[in-house]
Amino acid sequence: MDILRLHFSVKNSLFQDIIPFWIKNGLDKKNGGIFTCLDRKGEIYSYDKSVWMQGRTAYIFYTLCLQYGIDPYWKEMADSCICFLDKYCIDDSDGRMYFTVTAEGKPLRKRRYIFSESFYTIAHARRYSVTGDKSSLEKARNYYNLMLKIYDNPESDPFKITPKFISSTRETKSLAYPMILLNVTYIMAESDKENESEYKDIAKRLIRDIRKFRHEETGLMLENLLSNDEHFFESATGRIVNPGHSIELSWFLADSAVWLEDPNLLLEAEDIFWKAYNFGKDEKYGGILYFKDLFLKPVEAYEHDMKLWWVHTEALTAAIKFYDYTKKDTYLELFDEVYDYSNKNFADTEYGEWFGYLRRDGLPTEPPCKGHTYKGPFHLIRMLSESERILSKLIKKPFNCDNY
Structure with a gap:
């Protein structure tokens, strides 16, 4: 394997393609924040704004500044998104956050989930790490504590909304909650170092909760459980496996294992990764399928x-x-394999960035898009920047924003 070639490709994609694509096409210089509904050419096809993506974008561009040094374009993007969040995306009536807003910041949708709050929290945590502004750390702490309170006691949620399922018939819980809270806890500990021991205790509790979603016979992670921690296989909802979600969880657990100095947790994370990857891999067309049934039913x-x-x-x-x-070495070989598939199928050599959605056979959905309510400058930049950091250690050539 040519590590130099791989590192060059990752670095070039990150700094010459993906980051410039979003700065050029997404930044709203009039109202602040970012537009993420972009077509293949980077043109805006919907001016509604995703609150998730305001937080994710602020987080990722502050992270770039922390990793490579402060670039004025990166910081402008991060500052614009976090200011837009603070100004427009919080419902003053209860402190919860919206899901989508207009270009100008007027509220459109508000959902029961805590994901808007989670991305807002990590954005302010990273801003504190970059700027030292303690008001950002305070905001991050406040929303982190709010999310934990809602997680521990859903009745305490100030946003009163009909539950997803009628709880008197079937009360369920989702893997997504302890999973995202574990990652947020890890990021909070990186920024709020004086309270690290408290975050470690919370992380251990969340890991115990996460383990309850694992199917003992197959080792696969289920997306949903009954509130009493029992499976409900008579419903398709109780048999959902999202391989990508489980894979993401595996590296959340791996990060936590190293942080908590828990080698057994790292082994567990590896096993979750391989079980999810092998279950989701499409042997016919390549790539990884989105959802599968635990028992291979429709x-x-x-x-x-x-x-x-x-x-x-x-x-x-x-x-x-x-x-x-x-x-x-197996992991480096797998990285090379999935990276090759992704560049052949997702990467758009004509207009830049990655297609968001492919059919099973690897062709983009029509008309193709580069951004969406759920897709913006987050997952791809996070992957490329982490990959560049790790690969640069192999070639002993650290990179910074002054030499790209």
């Missing part, structure tokens, strides 16, 4: 056999991180 979600950009970036992030943590 899946309700009609997009179940599509190939999504983020699933493949998570496989790449996991592979390169597991290589960094274990030095097992």
Whole structure:
């Protein structure tokens, strides 16, 4: 394997393609924030703004500044998004955050989930790490504590909305909650170092909760459980496996294992990764399928056999991180394999960036898009920057924003 070639490709994609694509096409210089609904050429096809993506974009561009040094264009993007969040994306009536807003910041949708709050939290945590502004750390702490409170006691949620399922009939819980909170906890600990021991205790509790979603016989992670921690296989909802989600979880656990100095957790994370990857791999067309049924029965979600950009970036992030943590060549070989598939199928050599959504056979959906309510400058930049960091150690050539 040519590590120099691989590193050059990753570095070039990150700094010459993906980052410039979003700075050029996404930044809203009039209202602040970012537009993420971009077509193949980078033209805006919807002016509504995703609150998730405001937080994710701020987080990722502050992270770039922290990793490579402050670039004024990166900081402008991050500052614009976080200011837009603070000004427009919080519902003053209860402190919860919106899901989508207009270009000008007027509220459109608000959902029961805590994901807008989670991305807002990590954005402010990273801003504190970059700027030293303690008001950002305070905001991050406040929303982190709010999310934990809602997680521990859903009745405490100030946003009163009809539950997804009628709880008197079937009360369920989702893997997504302890999973995202584990990652947020890890990021908070990186910024709020004086409270690291408290974050470690919370992380250990969340890991215990995450383990309850693992199917003992197959080792696969299920997306949903009953509130009493029991499976409900009589419903398709109780049999959903999202391989990409499980793969993302595996590297969340790996990061935590190294942080918590827990070698057994790292082994567990590796096993979750391989079980998910092998279950989701499409042997016929290549790539990784979106959803599968635990027992290989039909899946309700009609997009179940599509190939999504983020699933493949998570496989790449996991592979390169597991290589960094274990030095097992198998992970580097897998990284090269998935990277090759992704460049052949997702990467657009004509207009830049990656297609968001492919059919099972690897062709883009028509008309193709580069951005969406759920797709923006997050998963791909996170993967490329982590990969560049780790690969640069192999060639002993650290990179910074002054020499790209």
